Amino acid sequence: MAPATALRGDGRSSEMLRRQRLHRHYVAGAHGSAEYAIDGTIVVATVHGPQKVKPWREEVERGIVEFELTSASGMTREEERACEARVRGAIEATVVRYDFPRLGLRATARIVSDDGNAEAACVNALCCALIDADVAMHGLICANACAILSDGTKVIDPTKREENEARAVVRACALSKYREKEEIAIVGCSTTGALTEEEYLESIAFIVDATASVVNFQKKSIARFELEGKFQEDGTKEAKRAKTASEDTPMEGMENKPIG
Amino acid sequence: MESAAYARLYPREACEKTLASGARGDGRPLGRARARTCATGVASGALGSALAKHGATTACAGVTATIATPDATRPEEGFLEIAVDHAPQASEDARDGRTRGRREAAAAACASAVANAAVLGKDLKQLCVERGTFAWRVRVDVIVLCDDGGAADCAVTAVMAALRDCVLPEVAVTRGKVALEGDGTAMNGDGVRKGTRLDVQTMPVCLTTALYREHLLVDPTREEEALSECEVSVVLTEDGLLRGVFKPGGEVEATEDTLMKCIAAAKLHYAASAKVVLEATEDEE
Numbered sequence: 001m002a003p004a005t006a007l008r009g010d011g012r013s014s015e016m017l018r019r020q021r022l023h024r025h026y027v028a029g030a031h032g033s034a035e036y037a038i039d040g041t042i043v044v045a046t047v048h049g050p051q052k053v054k055p056w057r058e059e060v061e062r063g064i065v066e067f068e069l070t071s072a073s074g075m076t077r078e079e080e081r082a083c084e085a086r087v088r089g090a091i092e093a094t095v096v097r098y099d100f101p102r103l104g105l106r107a108t109a110r111i112v113s114d115d116g117n118a119e120a121a122c123v124n125a126l127c128c129a130l131i132d133a134d135v136a137m138h139g140l141i142c143a144n145a146c147a148i149l150s151d152g153t154k155v156i157d158p159t160k161r162e163e164n165e166a167r168a169v170v171r172a173c174a175l176s177k178y179r180e181k182e183e184i185a186i187v188g189c190s191t192t193g194a195l196t197e198e199e200y201l202e203s204i205a206f207i208v209d210a211t212a213s214v215v216n217f218q219k220k221s222i223a224r225f226e227l228e229g230k231f232q233e234d235g236t237k238e239a240k241r242a243k244t245a246s247e248d249t250p251m252e253g254m255e256n257k258p259i260g
Numbered sequence: 261m262e263s264a265a266y267a268r269l270y271p272r273e274a275c276e277k278t279l280a281s282g283a284r285g286d287g288r289p290l291g292r293a294r295a296r297t298c299a300t301g302v303a304s305g306a307l308g309s310a311l312a313k314h315g316a317t318t319a320c321a322g323v324t325a326t327i328a329t330p331d332a333t334r335p336e337e338g339f340l341e342i343a344v345d346h347a348p349q350a351s352e353d354a355r356d357g358r359t360r361g362r363r364e365a366a367a368a369a370c371a372s373a374v375a376n377a378a379v380l381g382k383d384l385k386q387l388c389v390e391r392g393t394f395a396w397r398v399r400v401d402v403i404v405l406c407d408d409g410g411a412a413d414c415a416v417t418a419v420m421a422a423l424r425d426c427v428l429p430e431v432a433v434t435r436g437k438v439a440l441e442g443d444g445t446a447m448n449g450d451g452v453r454k455g456t457r458l459d460v461q462t463m464p465v466c467l468t469t470a471l472y473r474e475h476l477l478v479d480p481t482r483e484e485e486a487l488s489e490c491e492v493s494v495v496l497t498e499d500g501l502l503r504g505v506f507k508p509g510g511e512v513e514a515t516e517d518t519l520m521k522c523i524a525a526a527k528l529h530y531a532a533s534a535k536v537v538l539e540a541t542e543d544e545e
Contacts, residue, residue: 081364081368082364082371084364085365085508086508088361089365089508089509092510092511093509093511093513175513185514185516187507188508188509188510189506190372190504190505191376191506192372192375192376192504194377194378194497195501197502200505200523204519
């Protein structure tokens with residue numbers, strides 16, 4: 001077992017997230033959209049709807065969610081489909097589907113570049129796109145991954161290289177909402193490779209911790225965006241200039257800050 | 261009102277009432293899985309085949325193999341592909357174009373369970389015919405014939421039995437061409453086709469647990485799956501390692517405690533489930 005102070009290839013400690021960037025309202029034609037980047041992993045997500053869906057797909061009591069993923073090279077169609085199913089499950093758990101019976105949300109995500117942890121980036125980008133589209137949600141959905149390296153060290157937010165070299169990778173997403181008591185709860189999860197029960201449970205706790213700090217980042221970004229929207233309503237020249245300036249400089253946060 | 265009609269009209273209430281008495285619709289206690297059975301050699305055209313039943317859930321797996329060119333980055337390895345599909349009669353939403361959430365989740369869980377468990381060893385070197393030029397592309401097609409809940413578990417059982425049953429035909433490489441020895445159907449003295457058996461090194465077993473309100477229903481039936489909308493599938497191998505924990509979303513969140521219970525249930529049922537497959541494939545050896 002490596003000492004806890006050992007640094008990873010890119011100079012992070014095992015519990016350090018990469019720098020994240022978030023651009024809301026990225027695609028003008030969509031009802032809601034966002035670009036989310038974790039260093040080299042960039043995902044563009046859009047949400048359309050609620051809108052009419054094919055009659056054989058509609059459900060009487062609640063809306064459905066359709067999700068389409070386009071990945072950068074390196075994913076087979078089967079992997080894409082499996083990833084689509086997991087992300088769709090996460091969105092279904094987040095949006096208040098009883099609000100739009102017989103209709104459907106159409107969500108898409110495009111992995112522009114993949115440097116590890118792409119599935120989590122998809123979920124996080126979609127969460128922001130859902131907020132942008134003004135869809136009612138139970139809370140903020142947030143995902144992350146944890147790789148278990150061959151020496152047993154657990155590293156959060158793995159890069160592509162770490163994912164490939166790892167003995168096992170745990171991916172999970174959690175919903176951030178008001179809870180009666182503090183507990184570790186996940187909405188979805190999948191694993192690859194072999195791991196023991198303890199390692200699995202520790203990884204889940206690790207990931208839930210990390211999602212809490214990502215949610216903070218998202219909230220900060222939302223607050224800033226809403227504030228700017230009000231500036232624009234005022235219509236003053238200065239406020240407009242402030243808005244354009246801020247759109248060019250994407251929201252930044254989590255600059256190599258340890259989680260928790 | 262007749263109980264069947266009541267259960268049909270008010271499925272949630274009916275389920276609540278049954279669970280309150282500590283049993284489930286089919287008389288099982290909450291923590292017991294359905295009986296598993298397995299038979300091999302059900303499809304004579306395939307290199308290996310198996311039919312697995314978990315209660316009423318039925319899955320049929322067949323192994324086919326073709327010669328392919330290995331990946332340039334891994335010249336000594338072959339390919340292993342798992343494809344899980346639902347037959348049209350398997351369940352009410354099995355038709356193409358319908359919402360396919362549950363079926364896709366089952367297919368993905370089965371494929372990743374077999375991949376994570378490295379059933380044919382860490383690398384697929386045993387599928388190599390000649391380095392860099394010829395390798396076996398082994399494909400396991402699973403058809404879920406009847407989906408009464410836990411399709412992924414049943415599919416994994418069928419895949420494992422079919423792989424253990426599989427005999428690859430003998431091939432010879434002469435002057436850069438690969439050919440079957442004879443017509444590939446020659447029999448050994450004991451009635452088994454000539455060839456090399458696959459060396460199946462691990463024995464993954466998958467167990468699904470449904471979360472319904474505060475109850476955990478091990479190995480749910482179709483009705484229970486439809487009500488709970490939230491399942492956790494746990495894959496284990498004989499060394500006690502987790503080879504996959506899959507939860508494809510759903511409206512109920514799984515707490516750490518729930519996950520531990522699901523894993524414990526899988527550990528409890530591992531030995532009996534693995535024995536079913538081992539016994540089914542040992543008969544003819």
